[in-house]
Amino acid sequence: MPALWITLTVLLALAIVIWRLRLGLYAAFGSGRATADLTIGPFRIRLTPDKETKKTAGEPKKTGKPKKEPKDLAEAAKKVPKPTLADIRDAVETLWPASKKALRRTRRGIRIQPLRLAVTLGGAEDPAAAAELYGGLHALIWTGMPALEQLLVIPDPAIHLGIDFDAAKTRAEGELGLSIRLGTLIAVGAQLALPAIGWLRRYLKRKQRQQPPRPDTTDSKAAGPHAA
Numbered sequence: 001m002p003a004l005w006i007t008l009t010v011l012l013a014l015a016i017v018i019w020r021l022r023l024g025l026y027a028a029f030g031s032g033r034a035t036a037d038l039t040i041g042p043f044r045i046r047l048t049p050d051k052e053t054k055k056t057a058g059e060p061k062k063t064g065k066p067k068k069e070p071k072d073l074a075e076a077a078k079k080v081p082k083p084t085l086a087d088i089r090d091a092v093e094t095l096w097p098a099s100k101k102a103l104r105r106t107r108r109g110i111r112i113q114p115l116r117l118a119v120t121l122g123g124a125e126d127p128a129a130a131a132e133l134y135g136g137l138h139a140l141i142w143t144g145m146p147a148l149e150q151l152l153v154i155p156d157p158a159i160h161l162g163i164d165f166d167a168a169k170t171r172a173e174g175e176l177g178l179s180i181r182l183g184t185l186i187a188v189g190a191q192l193a194l195p196a197i198g199w200l201r202r203y204l205k206r207k208q209r210q211q212p213p214r215p216d217t218t219d220s221k222a223a224g225p226h227a228a
Contacts, residue, residue, distance in 0.1 A: 015213050019181070021040070022041060023179070024177070025038055026176070026178075027175065029172065031173065034048065037046060038043040086205070087203055092144075095192065095199060098191055098195045102187065106151075106184050106187070108151065109180070109184045110152045112176070114177050115175050118160040118172070118174055119161050120164050122171070123164065123165040124168040130163055131163065132148040134161065134163045145159070158160055
């Protein structure tokens, strides 16, 4: 019987330590590259690959099929469909009520430092759409940041949003640091899981409907070069 109580005590202490384990995430992006580090307690893990090292003169050349190099966060982000202003509004209306409820329960247990973000929207291709997106994002930042500062610890936020009608692409750079306990992360994630999954499914369906259909070349191949 004493052995059982000792085992339960050890398991309870281990569960408390794991629940209160501090997690951290630091990400920096800009100039076509991105880096990210994950901190678990006293340990730090690099999430993005390091820069390629130069080959020495005496290093033998490898034969066979070349291995694909891992891509960084900037290249992976290019494949993500760009959200429109309607998508952002839908995300806010869907996720904000659940997020506000979950973050209130944490009692400012999440810390964001640093928070530095500079985004310049490119408006050369569609100036009207870029101006509409700029206005919507600007209103979202000015109304959302005061509410977030009441729910999270954000000591010194620095966010800049601009628009360039001579540029075709949007430029973004910044750095973000997030600190949260594992138990808090689990509680917030459980609260936001269902609303986030629902919004993501609607978002992906809309993007699939907006994609142009692929041309069907089956008939042309079957007809051959001698078709009339």
